[in-house]
Amino acid sequence: MKAPPRLYPASRDGKSGYIDATGELVIPLRFDRAARFADGLAAVAVEESRFFIDEAAEVAFSFPPVAEYVLPFSEAKALFCLHPSHGEGFGFLDRKGRVAIPAVYLNADYFSGGLAVVMVSGNNAEGKHGLIGHGGNMIVEPAYDCILGFAEHDDLTVFRLDGKYGVMDKAGHHVIESILPGAKNVQEGIMGAQDANGKWGLLEPQRGFVVEPRFAEIVSNCHEGKIGVRNSEWMAGFIDKEGRQVTGFEYSMVHWFSEGLAPVQVGGEWSAGDHARGGKMGVIDDHGNVVIPPTYDLIGPFVGGIAEVRVGDVAGEDDGIVRRGYIDRKGRVLWEPS
Numbered sequence: 001m002k003a004p005p006r007l008y009p010a011s012r013d014g015k016s017g018y019i020d021a022t023g024e025l026v027i028p029l030r031f032d033r034a035a036r037f038a039d040g041l042a043a044v045a046v047e048e049s050r051f052f053i054d055e056a057a058e059v060a061f062s063f064p065p066v067a068e069y070v071l072p073f074s075e076a077k078a079l080f081c082l083h084p085s086h087g088e089g090f091g092f093l094d095r096k097g098r099v100a101i102p103a104v105y106l107n108a109d110y111f112s113g114g115l116a117v118v119m120v121s122g123n124n125a126e127g128k129h130g131l132i133g134h135g136g137n138m139i140v141e142p143a144y145d146c147i148l149g150f151a152e153h154d155d156l157t158v159f160r161l162d163g164k165y166g167v168m169d170k171a172g173h174h175v176i177e178s179i180l181p182g183a184k185n186v187q188e189g190i191m192g193a194q195d196a197n198g199k200w201g202l203l204e205p206q207r208g209f210v211v212e213p214r215f216a217e218i219v220s221n222c223h224e225g226k227i228g229v230r231n232s233e234w235m236a237g238f239i240d241k242e243g244r245q246v247t248g249f250e251y252s253m254v255h256w257f258s259e260g261l262a263p264v265q266v267g268g269e270w271s272a273g274d275h276a277r278g279g280k281m282g283v284i285d286d287h288g289n290v291v292i293p294p295t296y297d298l299i300g301p302f303v304g305g306i307a308e309v310r311v312g313d314v315a316g317e318d319d320g321i322v323r324r325g326y327i328d329r330k331g332r333v334l335w336e337p338s
Contacts, residue, residue, distance in 0.1 A: 006021055006037075006303070007019070007027065007042075007055055008036070008037075008303075008326060009042070010335045011029070011324065011338060012029055015029040015030060015031065016029060016032065016034035017029040018037075018042075019326065021305050023334030027053075031045060032045050032047060036072055037055065037072075038073045038074060039074065039075070040054055040073075041053070041060055041072075042072070050063040050070075060095070060096075060097070061096055062097065063097070064093070064097055064098075065086075066080075066082055066099070066103070067081065067082070067083060067093070068080075068084065070093060074110040074112060075111040075112070075114070076094065077093065077094065077100060077116075079092055079108055079110060079116075080092065080093055086103075088106075089103035089104055089106070090103055090108040090118075092108075092111075092116070100136075101136040104120075105119055105120060106121060106127045107127065109149050111134065112149055112151070112152065113150035113152070113155070113170065114134065114170070115131045115132065115133060115139060115140075115150060115170060116131065117129055117131060117148075118131070118142070119142070126145070127142075128143055128145070129142055129144045129147045129159075130143065130144070131147065131170075139172065140168070141172070143161070144160065145159075145160040145162070147168075149185070150170065151185060151188075153188075154186050154187060154188070155170055156169055156175060156186045157185060157186060158183045158184070158186060159178070160178065161178040164178040164180060165179075165180040165181070165183035166178035166179065166183075167186065176205055180194060181195070184218050184221050185221055186205060187222040187223065188225065189204060189222075190203070190210070190241055191203050191204075192227065193209070193213070194213065199213035200213055200215045200216070200217055201214065201215065201243075202227065202239075202243065210242070211243035215229040215231065216229075216230040216231060216232055216234060219254060220254060220255055221256065222241065223256035223258060224258070226238045226239070226240055226262070227239055227240075227241070228256065228262075230249075235249040235250060235252070236249065236251045236264075237249040237251060237254065238257075238288070246287075246288060247284065251264045251265055255299075258302045259302040259303075259305065259329075260285060260286050261283050261284070261285055261291065261307075261329065262284055262286075263281050263283055263298075263299035263307070264281065264283070264284055264294075265281045266294045267280060267294070280294035280295060280296065280297065281295075281297065281298055282295060282296075283299060283307075283331070291331070292330070292331035293331075297310055297314045297322075299327075302329065306326050306327065306328050306334055308326055309324070310322050310324050310337065323337035323338050324337055325338065
């Protein structure tokens with residue numbers, strides 16, 4: 001059986017629907033809000049009614065009354081937050097909209113690699129983080145200041161304990177004790193790590209530093225063998241896992257590679273978050289060649305050959321309007337930002 005086409009939320013004139021990778025409207029613009037599809041389901045809203053639909057636009061289930069909001073599915077579970085009338089807490093729904101894991105956590109994250117990070121109340125004002133399995137059973141007891149969660153195909157993750165960072169496996173065994181001043185998460189078997197002098201390098205948890213700390217910052221984890229870094233002049237570029245320079249340090253910000261392409265930003269004044277105010281984003285290939293000139297205020301990762309683009313106040317600093325559209329790998333507009 002042929003798989004259904006990948007669908008993407010798109011909006012125009014205040015209504016939302018879904019397009020395919022060619023920009024053709026597949027599900028009409030009849031929703032007031034529409035979220036992305038994940039695990040074959042997407043959350044939509046019509047006036048006050050909120051529900052999940054499948055890729056044929058059939059209603060899978062309505063939001064249960066206990067849920068204030070529900071996030072996209074991951075590994076057949078969707079994280080939800082309790083409606084204030086039912087108390088406070090986070091839990092998980094199954095694909096039929098039933099509560100699969102009760103909302104007993106102060107906070108929680110998506111399931112990934114069979115585990116989800118959850119936060120419970122601690123002995124002080126801050127909560128403690130642990131890991132649960134799909135049955136809601138606690139796999140790693142909540143004893144950590146934070147746990148970053150497992151990336152796809154990686155069996156190690158970073159945790160913070162008493163202000164320092166370490167690495168654990170899925171059973172909670174420490175591969176690296178909490179000795180690092182700073183760390184990014186493990187991705188494709190490698191991670192950014194900071195030394196006592198504040199410099200960043202690349203570390204393989206089982207081997208130690210494979211690229212000695214010399215960068216001002218790691219700005220994007222390893223994707224498709226490339227890592228975004230900043231030099232001492234605070235300019236960003238890409239290196240590979242061996243520390244070899246892939247691009248020049250000529251960008252105000254770089255995002256990660258997906259499908260051989262990476263959004264990069266030029267110009268602008270640096271502000272909080274991952275965006276330089278006033279800068280424009282374009283796209284480079286895995287050799288550093290510009291394939292889409294800097295035109296947009298924000299470009300997302302390529303998924304199925306297309307990427308979401310945004311025009312407007314993407315930094316949220318001026319309370320302005322943001323228009324969203326889609327482009328293909330050559331920069332052709334598939335859905336005009338609106």
